[in-house]
Amino acid sequence: FPIQKDAENLEAFAQFVWGADYQTMPTPYGDVVSIFGLTLTVQRILIIASAVIIMILLYLFLKKTFIGASIIAMAQNREGANLxxxxxxxxxxxxxxxxxxxxALAASLASPINLVFPGMGHLVILKAFVIIILGGMGSIPGAIVGGYILGFSESLGATYVSNDYKDIIAFAILVIILTVKPNGLFAKEGH
Incomplete structure (x- = not known):
């Protein structure tokens, strides 16, 4: 696949420039605040606020603009949209x-709280795929709920089982959902 080859080339270029080792990125928002009994860094608050704002703006863009309707139409049926x-x-x-x-925006927000390395996108893509399948194709609210389900499941698994198995939970959830409800929990009709 040409896109996969491009992705591999970009990953190889990043590895050539920065190396294969884990890198850290400093944050200008390292302060810690306490809100409603929760202790959070300003960076995490920025990530949460940005995610909520971006989800709302993306939802409004897709539902209220002609271009958004065109994107949805094309996602549902490319030939029909062309016709x-x-x-x-x-x-x-x-x-x-x-x-x-x-x-790029998500990476710039999340990289100060995570280690960065050239192959880090693979796990992110897997988790995004699990969230989409979990929530149901074409359902933005389903994707949001799917993200919360995966996040809570990983956190609980890391806390009560082992942090080493945290990423395997995404695979387990994918297998369970595809077995029980192959179209996802919130799949729209026709998907």
Whole structure:
């Protein structure tokens, strides 16, 4: 696949420039605050607030604009979208640009609290896939709930089982959901 080859080339380039070792990124927001009995860093509060704002803006963009409707139409049926006059190539490029921009924003927010290395995206992509399957294809609220379910499951697993098995929980949830409810918990009709 050409996209996979491009991703491998980018990963190899990053490894050439920065090396294969884990890197840390300093945060300008290292202060710790206490809110409602929770102790959080300002960086984590920034991540949570940004995620909520971005989810709301993305939802409004997809539901209230013509371009958003075009993206949804193309996701549901590319040929049908083309037949009703939507320039599917332009919409695909815009969607790719938006997804890349959102990924870059998420990475810039999350990298100060995580170790960074060239191959780190694989686990993130797996977890995103699990969240999409869990929530149901085409359901933004389902994806949000799926993210919370996966996050809570991993946290509980790390606390009560072992931190070493935290990432395996995503695989286990994927297998269970695909077995019990293959279309996801909140799948829309036709998906």
């Amino acid at each position: 009703v006059g939507i320039n599917t190539n332009k919409v695909a490029m815009l969607t790719f640009f938006l997804s890349g921009s959102l990924a």
